[in-house]
Amino acid sequence: MTRIAYVNGDFLPLDEARISVLDRGFLFADGIYEVSAVLESKLVDNESHLLRLERSVGEIALAMPETRERIEEIQKELIARNGLVEGVVYIQVTRGAADRDFAFPKGVKPSLVMFTQEKNIVASPLAQRGIAVKTLPDIRWARRDIKSVALLAQVLAKQAAAEAGCQEAWMIEDGKITEGGSSTVFIVTKDDVIVTRPNSNAILPGCTRKALLALAEERQIRIEERAFSVDEALTAKEAFITSASAFLQPVVTIDGAQVADGKPGPLATRLREIYIDFARATAR
Known part of the structure; x- marks a missing residue:
């Protein structure tokens, strides 16, 4: 089964998922991530993780790319598309792509990348x-x-x-x-x-x-x-x-x-x- 990722509005095969070489997450590590566990194809304590994501992006003056509700919808869609029973959903938000300069770029949309990974958690x-x-x-x-x-x-x-x-x-x-x-x-x-x-x-x-x-x-x-x-x-x-x-x-x-x-x-x-x-x- 081909793994499916989410990149800035699109669901696509993982080996086709791409971000710009100018993405500030790549150039400066200018971004935030979260990992939510999945058990029996359901998200574990997910609200806590999304609230922490919201706090972390706020601490670096980075806008949320989507609402918490929409991010959870994407998480669940990825779980379904990948047939994930047990594992994690990874979320990464970066300040987006712009010419390399240390100061925050103006008018740039944040990037949102998400994917799933199978993992044996309960019977580890x-x-x-x-x-x-x-x-x-x-x-x-x-x-x-x-x-x-x-x-x-x-x-x-x-x-x-x-x-x-x-x-x-x-x-x-x-x-x-x-x-x-x-x-x-x-x-x-x-x-x-x-x-x-x-x-x-x-x-x-x-x-x-x-x-x-x-x-x-x-x-x-x-x-x-x-x-x-x-x-x-x-x-x-x-x-x-x-x-x-x-x-x-x-x-x-x-x-x-x-x-x-x-x-x-x-x-x-x-x-x-x-x-x-x-x-x-x-x-x-």
């Missing part, structure tokens, strides 16, 4: 056995709360992690973990308290993070929003990450050292099941 082997992470210095810019397409630092970090046999990179700044290369980071203390860094310009406000914390609070699981170090993570009872494309994955080693007994912990396992139930019940 990594979620069953846990993942390994590698820590690296956080060399990114100061506005990580904006979901920018400028991802070179994350690419380099995740490549270093892959070369070390790890599935994720954890960024370190001032002795504390900020977040993963494409995920939010959590630990569980000996007293079964979930600890995660509070939202700020230092991290992306994760949509899965937000939903998971709400689900944990409903079940009266204690939560602390504060920074923590690698040493604290290594002595934690459990560690895990969240993201739209992975839901929740336990972390079993950090820089080659085991977290607890080196196996997925009971709370992370339970929270993953709770989130999957939430995703199935609310997807639309």
Whole structure:
């Protein structure tokens, strides 16, 4: 089956999808992206992602190319055209195409590109056995709360992690973990308290993070929003990450050292099941 993409008003085969070489997303990484999970051919927590898209474009003075309602219609059309059952829908908005100049061009229409990817999320082997992470210095810019397409630092970090046999990179700044290369980071203390860094310009406000914390609070699981170090993570009872494309994955080693007994912990396992139930019940 030929994959179908969406580019500025047109649905077309992925291998025919094109943008201009003058597109500012290509030239300057002047753009924003979002990723929404798909489960049983339905969008998971999609309103949260579209609201974050709207916020991010606003933070860089970029107009939304379509209404949130229209973007969701396009997402659903792509899911249908691609016969997607489980995976993600990727959205990218850039400032559009214009002659190369650093200042914002006038009278240019933003570009909107979208496509789907199949992905095994629910039955992921990594979620069953846990993942390994590698820590690296956080060399990114100061506005990580904006979901920018400028991802070179994350690419380099995740490549270093892959070369070390790890599935994720954890960024370190001032002795504390900020977040993963494409995920939010959590630990569980000996007293079964979930600890995660509070939202700020230092991290992306994760949509899965937000939903998971709400689900944990409903079940009266204690939560602390504060920074923590690698040493604290290594002595934690459990560690895990969240993201739209992975839901929740336990972390079993950090820089080659085991977290607890080196196996997925009971709370992370339970929270993953709770989130999957939430995703199935609310997807639309």
